[in-house]
Amino acid sequence: MTVSNASGPADFSDMTLDELRIALAPDIAASAIFDGWNETALVAAAEMAGADVDVAKLAFKGGAMEMIEAWVTSVDQAMEAEWPQERLAELKIRERIRALVAFRLEAVADIDEAVRRAMAIMAMPQNVRRSLKLGWRSADIMWRLAGDTATDYNHYTKRTILAGIYSATLAVFVNDDSEGKAKTYEFLDRRIDGVMKFEKAKAKFTNSDREMPSLTRFLGRLRYPSR
Template identity: 45%
Template sequence: MTKPHTTQHDTDIDALRRRLLVATLPHVPFDGWSEAAMRAGAADAGLDMAVAMNAFPGGPLEILELFSIEADRAMLERLERCDLARMRVRDRVAAGVRARLEYLTPYREAVRRGLALLSLPHNTPLAARLLYRTVDAIWYAAGDTSTDYNYYTKRLLLAGVYSATVLFWLNDHSEEQAQTWAFLDRRIDEALRFGGTMGRAAKKVLDLPDRLFVRTPRPGRVHR
């Protein structure tokens, strides 16, 4: 497959967007993912607000999306330094969740503010898209190659594990977040047990004869 051509303009825009993200992050704990934080970040970066809006036409939500994408990228970079081949699959998945949260630790309040914003009903599609991107990246790094019902089951279960772990992590003040990692291990063990049950049930359904899924035509309406 031919790689898309990257121009100097694309590179400059990406660099500008990252620069604005870095400048905006310190203001998020106080102003949330808002236009005020975005404006303060632009000022700190020595940029006009019009330039910031041109880089992020979607406003603060688009900056939040880039923040999540950057966290995924950093997570994958950290995983590349791990000897994943020698790990069990469940340990690779745990390493992925842990790598992402360790990267996010300095930005914990920004994460909290981001979750609050994404929980609003009109932001549900973005929240789902970002969560899927994260769990898909973790499974990909873990070496998952499934293409059947397991593909969706694994991502659904990991989405639950990751979401629960993030909420626990936000309020964990234990040394080196030891309680979070213990919580993560328990959730993964539970997901594996539940996933095995789901997988067996799905396989039974998929193994049923096709004729059982043929719908009987509905009778036409009787006119009096």
């Protein structure tokens, strides 16, 4: 697949290394199905897209994790383009999150093996920290697109939970042989339902807590009654 824009094939010679990484990432992922996330896949992708192989190697001198990070970034960007805030605003919050995660699953629907291999690399001890940051970043983008403006501890808990849901859903996805990945989407729906119920319960508890009289104040009044 040759990367292109409205005016025709992309001119790789005018791209920065960052831009080149993002442009080549989908083709590298496609090649990784057969070759894994390695230089063989990189060379195949560069040749397929018509990019200079030596420049492509320079762009990905960080190896497999650099390729995977570029690929995740390309999916993030595609998701933002497909689901801008104004489009998501028409949906309920649960539907917004589902639509965003579903888009990411659909984006890799035909490259299960590449996803499986990427997850194995990301799970390596030396890559775990970087992988967690990537998952957090994607979850942050999803919540921001969904309209989340929380700045307190909810900001962190929401992203941590969503990153966990997405990661778990991908694990189901790569082993799902059901028609249309039906089991994966059922799993995703159950996880999102669980989170929504938790959020409702938490909100109810928080509001109830605000309405309850302060125990300290109550005891204080017993000891020092107002006159």
